[in-house]
Amino acid sequence: xxxxxxxxxxxxxxxxxxxxxxxxxxxxxxxxxxxxxxxxxxxxxxxxxxxxxxxxxxxxxxxxxxxxxxxxxxxxxxxxxxxxxxxxxxxxxxxxxxxxxxxxxxxxxxxxxxxxxxxxxxxxxxxxxxxxxxxxxxxxxxxxxxxxxxxxxxxxxxxxxxxxxxxxxxxxxxxxxxxxxxxxxxxxxxxxxxxxxxxxxxxxxxxxxxxxxxxxxxxxxxxxxxxxxxxxxxxxxxxxxxxxxxxxxxxxxxxxxxxxxxxxxxxxxxxxxxxxxxxxxxxxxxxxxxxxxxxxxxxxxxxxxxxxxxxxxxxxxxxxxxxxxxxxxxxxxxxxxxxxxxxxxxxxxxxxxxxxxxxxxxxxxxxxxxxxxxxxxxxxxxxxxxxxxxxxxxxxxxxxxxxxxxxxxxxxxxxxxxxxxxxxxxxxxxxxx
Ligand code: HEM
Numbered sequence: 486x487x488x489x490x491x492x493x494x495x496x497x498x499x500x501x502x503x504x505x506x507x508x509x510x511x512x513x514x515x516x517x518x519x520x521x522x523x524x525x526x527x528x529x530x531x532x533x534x535x536x537x538x539x540x541x542x543x544x545x546x547x548x549x550x551x552x553x554x555x556x557x558x559x560x561x562x563x564x565x566x567x568x569x570x571x572x573x574x575x576x577x578x579x580x581x582x583x584x585x586x587x588x589x590x591x592x593x594x595x596x597x598x599x600x601x602x603x604x605x606x607x608x609x610x611x612x613x614x615x616x617x618x619x620x621x622x623x624x625x626x627x628x629x630x631x632x633x634x635x636x637x638x639x640x641x642x643x644x645x646x647x648x649x650x651x652x653x654x655x656x657x658x659x660x661x662x663x664x665x666x667x668x669x670x671x672x673x674x675x676x677x678x679x680x681x682x683x684x685x686x687x688x689x690x691x692x693x694x695x696x697x698x699x700x701x702x703x704x705x706x707x708x709x710x711x712x713x714x715x716x717x718x719x720x721x722x723x724x725x726x727x728x729x730x731x732x733x734x735x736x737x738x739x740x741x742x743x744x745x746x747x748x749x750x751x752x753x754x755x756x757x758x759x760x761x762x763x764x765x766x767x768x769x770x771x772x773x774x775x776x777x778x779x780x781x782x783x784x785x786x787x788x789x790x791x792x793x794x795x796x797x798x799x800x801x802x803x804x805x806x807x808x809x810x811x812x813x814x815x816x817x818x819x820x821x822x823x824x825x826x827x828x829x830x831x832x833x834x835x836x837x838x839x840x841x842x843x844x845x846x847x848x849x850x851x852x853x854x855x856x857x858x859x860x861x862x863x864x865x866x867x868x869x870x871x872x873x874x875x876x877x878x879x880x881x882x883x884x885x886x887x888x889x890x891x892x893x894x895x896x897x898x899x900x901x902x903x904x905x906x907x908x909x910x911x912x913x914x915x916x917x918x
Pocket of ligand 1: 568569570580583723724725727728730731732734772773776777834835836837843844845846847848849851852
């Protein structure tokens with residue numbers, strides 16, 4: 486591109502904090518261009534967005550994630566030495582370790598554990614009290630994913646882990662006290678995770694061979710060496726923490742039920758509609774604003790030459806809200822995905838491209854299945870009232886949420902028993918499986 490649009494600001498770091506999720510899309514519109522340059526922490530950075538940009542970004546081996554995230558965010562999320570910062574063959578082997586847990590039987594087991602944990606917890610939510618859906622969903626998810634891993638925790642440990650994992654997620658997006666709290670609590674979780682890995686390896690803690698704990702503890706690299714205790718703990722936390730993060734989508738699913746009013750009966754009766762609803766929750770609501778990387782293999786796109794070492798940010802949120810891809814992109818339409826086609830590059834809240842050979846989220850299928858189950862439980866297994874509260878979602882807060890985490894009250898169990906009609910033969914809503 487002869488004239489790559491450049492943001493005139495000397496540095497855009499503060500503007501990212503101010504514009505939040507809308508930062509890239511706002512400038513794509515302003516410059517009428519899917520690529521433009523900014524300075525981020527004084528370093529030149531190219532921002533890209535849209536379906537074609539995602540395709541360019543997710544070309545295998547083109548980018549490395551090494552050094553792409555500021556350290557405090559990296560430490561709160563994936564962490565040093567994790568799958569997210571590996572490249573090429575090393576990445577593929579480690580990613581395979583994660584993907585081996587994502588078969589249908591294993592996912593079904595996690596969903597069953599989640600439903601049992603939800604039904605166990607439900608009586609404690611009932612009565613006159615108000616509860617934040619975000620908080621209770623986090624607790625249920627933490628219990629389910631620990632059991633799925635092969636570990637049953639007592640209540641005290643479970644509560645501590647839930648608080649710590651939720652704090653890491655809450656603190657990831659913004660520098661300052663929320664981030665420091667997440668990092669401080671993470672140290673405690675890491676120490677615990679290392680000791681669990683050590684116990685599994687010594688045989689003091691028996692876990693079945695197909696559980697995530699066993700798979701990670703005994704995973705070997707190309708040279709036949711096990712992961713260090715520290716890296717094994719980091720990778721196990723890369724299962725625990727993002728599964729708890731699904732609590733934020735469950736909160737949004739509850740928010741959408743209240744604010745956007747999908748057909749509740751159809752959510753129980755029609756699996757295609759339920760899947761569409763869940764995909765629309767993932768498309769519409771904010772989670773990660775963007776992902777980033779450094780160019781490993783130079784390439785050219787729209788006339789601009791991307792050189793080795795250039796830093797690039799891909800707009801995840803703005804691509805999900807891109808009106809050139811999605812009709813009425815700013816509207817929540819529960820049935821949108823009954824017709825709309827999903828490609829590996831247009832619906833990218835958890836990254837895009839291929840799972841095995843790229844950095845697309847390993848937990849996308851888990852996220853979809855747990856969200857489907859949670860939506861069914863919210864509609865069919867309980868009744869509740871939604872008290873007056875602030876339902877707005879501030880897009881400069883990362884991660885974004887309604888201020889009180891979507892409060893519900895007067896919870897009662899209910900026994901609506903409609904079974905979903907068997908899914909028809911249309912294509913599954915995920916791009917690849
Ligand atoms: C709340 C739901 C989730 C969201 C929004 C989310 C989002 C993401 C994003 C944006 C990426 C990076 C994509 C990229 O840079 O190209 C990612 C990577 C990853 N996610 Fe998730 N994720 C979620 C749930 C999960 C779950 C449930 C798991 C595991 C059980 C998981 C495990 C991972 C792993 C291991 C990676 C690194 C993959 C790689 O580098 O190859 N995530 N996720």
